[in-house]
Amino acid sequence: MTRQKIIDTIGASYLVTNLETGEYSYPKALKGIGKNYKKFLVGHPNKAHQFADIRFEDEKLVVLVETKDKFTRKNVADGMAQLQQYVEYESHLPNAKKVVAILAATETDDVRVWQDGSDIIDEKHVDSSEKAIRSMEDYVNLHFGTKNNKIAVIQSTYALNELLHGYGITEKLRGQFVGTCLLALKRGLKYKGLTTGQIRSGIENELETLLNKCLNKAEKLVILKTKVVDAQCVRELKKEEFEEILDFINDRILPYINDKTTQGQDLLNLFFTTFNKYVGKSDKNQAFTPDHIVHFMCRVVGVNRNSVVLDPCCGSGAFLVRALTDALDDCRTEKEKAHVKESQIYGIESDETAFGLSTTNMLIHGDGNSNIRQGSCFALTDWEGKGVNVVLMNPPYNATRGDCKPEYVKTWKAGTKEDPSKGFHFAYEIAHRVKQGKLAVLLPMQCAIGTSSDIQRFKRLMLDENTLDAVFSLPSDMFHPGASACACCMVFNLGTRHDNAAVAETFFGYFKDDGFMKKKNLGRVERRDGIWVEIEKHWLDLYFHRKAEKGFSAVRKVTAEDEWLAEAYMETDYSSLTEKDFEQVVRDYYAYIIKTGGN
Numbered sequence: 222m223t224r225q226k227i228i229d230t231i232g233a234s235y236l237v238t239n240l241e242t243g244e245y246s247y248p249k250a251l252k253g254i255g256k257n258y259k260k261f262l263v264g265h266p267n268k269a270h271q272f273a274d275i276r277f278e279d280e281k282l283v284v285l286v287e288t289k290d291k292f293t294r295k296n297v298a299d300g301m302a303q304l305q306q307y308v309e310y311e312s313h314l315p316n317a318k319k320v321v322a323i324l325a326a327t328e329t330d331d332v333r334v335w336q337d338g339s340d341i342i343d344e345k346h347v348d349s350s351e352k353a354i355r356s357m358e359d360y361v362n363l364h365f366g367t368k369n370n371k372i373a374v375i376q377s378t379y380a381l382n383e384l385l386h387g388y389g390i391t392e393k394l395r396g397q398f399v400g401t402c403l404l405a406l407k408r409g410l411k412y413k414g415l416t417t418g419q420i421r422s423g424i425e426n427e428l429e430t431l432l433n434k435c436l437n438k439a440e441k442l443v444i445l446k447t448k449v450v451d452a453q454c455v456r457e458l459k460k461e462e463f464e465e466i467l468d469f470i471n472d473r474i475l476p477y478i479n480d481k482t483t484q485g486q487d488l489l490n491l492f493f494t495t496f497n498k499y500v501g502k503s504d505k506n507q508a509f510t511p512d513h514i515v516h517f518m519c520r521v522v523g524v525n526r527n528s529v530v531l532d533p534c535c536g537s538g539a540f541l542v543r544a545l546t547d548a549l550d551d552c553r554t555e556k557e558k559a560h561v562k563e564s565q566i567y568g569i570e571s572d573e574t575a576f577g578l579s580t581t582n583m584l585i586h587g588d589g590n591s592n593i594r595q596g597s598c599f600a601l602t603d604w605e606g607k608g609v610n611v612v613l614m615n616p617p618y619n620a621t622r623g624d625c626k627p628e629y630v631k632t633w634k635a636g637t638k639e640d641p642s643k644g645f646h647f648a649y650e651i652a653h654r655v656k657q658g659k660l661a662v663l664l665p666m667q668c669a670i671g672t673s674s675d676i677q678r679f680k681r682l683m684l685d686e687n688t689l690d691a692v693f694s695l696p697s698d699m700f701h702p703g704a705s706a707c708a709c710c711m712v713f714n715l716g717t718r719h720d721n722a723a724v725a726e727t728f729f730g731y732f733k734d735d736g737f738m739k740k741k742n743l744g745r746v747e748r749r750d751g752i753w754v755e756i757e758k759h760w761l762d763l764y765f766h767r768k769a770e771k772g773f774s775a776v777r778k779v780t781a782e783d784e785w786l787a788e789a790y791m792e793t794d795y796s797s798l799t800e801k802d803f804e805q806v807v808r809d810y811y812a813y814i815i816k817t818g819g820n
Contacts, residue, residue, distance in 0.1 A: 610658030
């Protein structure tokens with residue numbers, strides 16, 4: 222990245238220089254206020270760094286950029302020493318401001334950023350998540366914009382649902398309606414003092430603008446307009462009611478989400494997907510994946526800027542949004558980001574309402590060109606030949622005949638109404654077509670155990686073409702509130718037969734405790750703040766290093782005939798058992814005796 226491109230990216234209007242060379246002289250600046258720069262030298266006085274390459278400033282923030290042609294050990298060390306000196310000088314200038322310090326390589330586009338407020342420029346304090354230079358507006362928003370507040374968002378989400386219920390917005394429409402309103406408000410929708418018809422027209426205009434360059438623009442507009450903007454329950458809203466709903470979102474949701482940050486993007490997704498449990502899909506047992514599990518699965522498969530991701534049963538788009546966020550976080554240039562949005566995220570959804578949800582969800586997260594199509598994943602082929610190397614999916618577990626692959630349906634016994642493979646055939650058919658990279662799929666525990674001939678058939682087919690890399694037993698109440706299915710996550714390395722895999726053993730994780738608990742009106746929330754971060758780190762460490770740990774994991778060589786669950790191979794850590802655990806087992810046993818009549 223050249224000097225001029227750095228200036229253009231951060232913003233030429235914020236550039237501050239006091240030398241003809243374009244640099245910034247700290248001796249000159251300090252002398253102007255009666256101070257001698259030599260009194261503030263740090264490190265080695267013989268190496269008095271005096272001139273910052275590029276300096277930007279606004280009312281609240283200073284951004285310093287030191288450039289090197291490329292990063293070598295010596296260049297990085299010198300650059301860090303220079304930035305450390307400049308940060309010290311900044312603290313002695315009038316009205317000292319927060320500093321973002323950047324070391325940039327002009328030949329390779331590599332950057333290192335320090336912005337944690339410690340003013341310590343070393344390897345420990347570098348922000349490893351920053352891969353590219355941002356605009357001054359982004360830095361200001363990042364440090365002084367809206368503060369993310371997860372609890373406030375969750376509580377307001379529940380209250381907003383009650384408000385929508387009271388005004389007659391149907392359950393099936395609720396999530397889509399909220400997402401559409403959120404989109405319009407983020408774009409500055411004017412609604413005060415307007416009629417319901419005028420508000421609806423304003424929302425429609427915002428959608429039209431958003432989808433201007435979007436794939437299948439007409440198809441998506443028709444769904445968002447006919448299913449949301451023109452829905453009878455929306456048309457019947459009194460203007461005061463419509464205004465109250467928009468006020469609620471504007472005053473009690475948006476102020477607690479800074480979507481310029483990754484955490485804010487996560488909160489946006491949490492807010493939006495919380496409403497999915499109210500979506501009236503044809504499959505009432507549809508299980509929407511919680512965001513923290515989505516994040517875990519994306520880290521397991523290693524989503525990055527080179528990932529081409531497919532979710533063939535994308536529902537509300539949670540996997541796509543998370544994959545998009547992770548891939549963009551790994552990008553260094555705007556060109557890379559644009560390519561990710563345009564060519565590396567693919568989704569398919571058969572249900573029209575859920576398709577509308579996924580479209581809106583992607584738009585909320587800033588992707589107006591998402592490659593999401595409505596239809597059957599067994600029929601649509603748009604993604605083929607695009608280099609898909611990551612598949613993330615949570616297929617329907619009780620799909621009807623019309624939703625399954627026709628050739629497979631022909632093998633069903635007469636009278637069978639729902640998929641006897643419990644969603645396994647969805648995973649196999651996609652794996653069979655992708656043939657490379659990784660596939661992570663959520664399936665019910667029956668699929669890991671192999672309780673039917675159909676499930677056994679697809680277990681054999683999967684291992685005949687792919688490698689079972691890992692299986693994670695996940696929390697039993699993971700989908701609460703909503704579906705009651707107990708699921709596990711299977712991870713496959715595609716294209717290599719299981720028997721021919723370089724690593725012959727499969728990792729099994731007993732990951733039943735994710736640190737979340739049920740709480741009235743809030744769903745599942747963390748038992749204490751930050752516990753999930755600790756647990757996820759532990760899970761990933763066990764998986765990536767393939768560790769066998771009592772009570773948590775096992776590593777075994779298995780076949781299609783074996784059970785694919787940690788419970789079958791893991792050594793129990795009896796030291797962690799409590800009296801409460803014993804009581805629960807006894808209760809479960811008595812419940813079983815009563816249910817089976819003692820047989």
